[in-house]
Amino acid sequence: MANNTTHTTEYRVLAKVLLVLMFLTFLTISITSFHLGAFTVTAALLIAGLKGFLVLSNFMHLKYESLLLRILVGMVFVLFAVIVLITFIDYAYR
């Protein structure tokens, strides 16, 4: 049976991930307090993306999941990026 083959993430590892996430939250708040326009937006979104990646790979155990699932999750974000791109192109040239 294929059941119970899941990887067990140790408490230590989870606590470390939380510390990194907290640090990144602190970092976003301090960066965005500078008001540097486009740079601030890019930095905030990049940090949010990194936080999201950490949550997906560690808390949601994607690191240890099958390749199929990892590809599927990746495709959802690619799909979303394509939708955003097409909408903004449409918006910019109408």
Add this chain to the structure above:
Amino acid sequence: MSEKVIHVEEHRDDEASKLGMWLFIFTELLLFGGLFLVYSIFRAEYPTAFHQSSLELSVTIGAINTIVLLFSSMTIAMALTAIQKNDPKRALVFIGITLFCAVAFLVNKYFEWGHKIEHGLYPGSTLMPFLDRGHLLYFSLYFFMTGLHALHIIIGMTLLIVCYFKVKSKNINSKDYVLLENGALYWHLVDLIWIFLFPLMYLIT
């Protein structure tokens, strides 16, 4: 006498359960993704109004809620670790902490929304139609997106309460814990959405 051995095959497929949960999570991601897209377009169209409106939000409350959610995301992941290690008592404590964090988040949200509503800022209020288009869009999106997120918190809590009692009754155990795994996945999704909501609504001004 010959002995008959009846082998009962258990009808269970944890991989498929998890895949099903992930497919559901995909639809949730695209639901919120669509809202983020609407937000970005209108932000590009009304940059000053969005800037002024976002200053109305308290970064402190938003930051506290971010930390509460990140922490609860870790504790629910730890609950899964505990159940995998066959330690249901510890798992119950971790689920309890997660539920406590969820309530703390909602209480925070209650005060935050309450403050806005006191100032007449809520969908359908008498003040809202007098706001210019940019402000109106910002606050409508703010209430809709954080409201939909809060609804997800409540659904997640319900799911985790079910898990709590199933761990207690040993229906979720070290050999069969896919329900807790899926419940935890849902809770991480709620956290994941907030990770993007917080900078977009509160920080980028």
